[in-house]
Amino acid sequence: MSGQSITDRITAAQHSVTGSAISKTVCKATTHEIMGPKKKHLDYLIQCTNEMNVNIPQLADTLFERTTNTSWVVVFKSLTATHHLMVYGNERFIQYLASRNTLFNLSNFLDKSGLQGYDMSTFIRRYSRYLNEKAVSYRQVAFDFTKVKRGSDGLMRTMNTEKLLKTIPIIQSQMDVLLDFNVNANELTNGVINAAFMLLFKDAIRLFAAYNEGIINLLEKYFDMKKVQCKDGLDIYKKFLTRMTRISEFLKVAEQVGIDRGDIPDLSQAPSSLLDALEQHLASLEGKKVKDSTAASRASTLSNAVSSLANTGISFTKVDEREKQAALEEEQARLKALKEQRLKELQKNPTTDSSPVSTVGGTISSAPAIDLFSTPSSTNSTSKAANDLLDLQPAFQQPLPLSTTSTWGGFTASPTPHQPQNSRGLNVDFDSVFGNNANANNLDSTVLPACVFFQ
Incomplete structure (x- = not known):
């Protein structure tokens, strides 16, 4: 299909x-x-x-x-x-x-x-x-175990004993179900199951890294635990050894299907003497007779085991960091490609909407700017207002000059001549009203009758 x-x-x-x-x-x-x-x-x-x-x-x-x-x-x-x-x-x-x-x-x-x-x-x-x-x-x-902070100050390394003994079994359960996927290299035959396997592989690395740090924290606290806690801790550690074998087999499958060897972490087994030391310590707490062991020998065994597990954790962390770096480089490459594509589009289709300069036929022409504060030309001042209202020309009329001898206190004006009416209605002389052909005396003669009327 x-x-x-x-x-x-x-x-x-x-x-x-x-x-x-x-x-x-x-x-x-x-x-x-x-x-x-x-x-x-x-x-x-x-x-x-x-x-x-x-x-x-x-x-x-x-x-x-x-x-x-x-x-x-x-x-x-x-x-x-x-x-x-x-x-x-x-x-x-x-x-x-x-x-x-x-x-x-x-x-x-x-x-x-x-x-x-x-x-x-x-x-x-x-x-x-x-x-x-x-x-x-x-x-x-x-929280998600695959996303927790790792390292000496990480979540699993700084967790207290009581909470640690409750949390590690949860990781173990999740790890068990993941490893139960149990696929062989010859069964990864199509892109659908391969995509699922890659996600499981990444989860396994991060999950086991958190699991490993939890075990390190457990071992560092083991010899200071109570008897019941030591019993639970010993059981957890034994299960951890079993899961190390299973995760090793899982990583072999990943290597067989072509995952780069550098992306597969190395597993370092803890010394077998550590398990004997843990069992003897629990037996001594239960009152059983055990071989005498000095504190120095126990500390040396514990130190070697913690160092071995820490190396495993470092290996897992490096793999995770390489994956993050690869993802970051991929995103940067995609961003660079998008920028280059956008620049090419802008070069092919330059934007001219916001520019007052128009390019037609290979020539550049620029519309002259309108000076709102300049004195209008004589041609504009002589055009009639009726035509100006219809043509919508951007010329501004000069304000009407006022006579210095004509004030509201005393008028020296002649009466306005009577304008004849035609049969169609009122005939208004726009030139007289708007001052195109009128002087200061015409203005006074127009205003005077209105003032006398209101008196």
């Missing part, structure tokens, strides 16, 4: 009509094409999780709805898209998933359409179980 199916095209068209951009993008990210979700669609969904006006429950429900499809391709890609948003999206997304009672109910999923459907259905059930466990872990501790 290759290319989008008719169903994919119809569904995308329906969402285009309804105007739901998120639903349309989810549909395009989870098509029947046997390939991982496209990066441009995942980037858009990540951006949506960062927008405050986007309804996160609606986005999550749209992804959940796609998992009800009968095609293993659509369901697998829906799980991959959800996992991608849990890792790289805004924390609001995983917070909402953690608040739900149930996420993916795919424990009985089976695609009977073909042999490949049978094979991939097994991994879909395992993958959905891990995503459920990842959300449950967040609900229990209120």
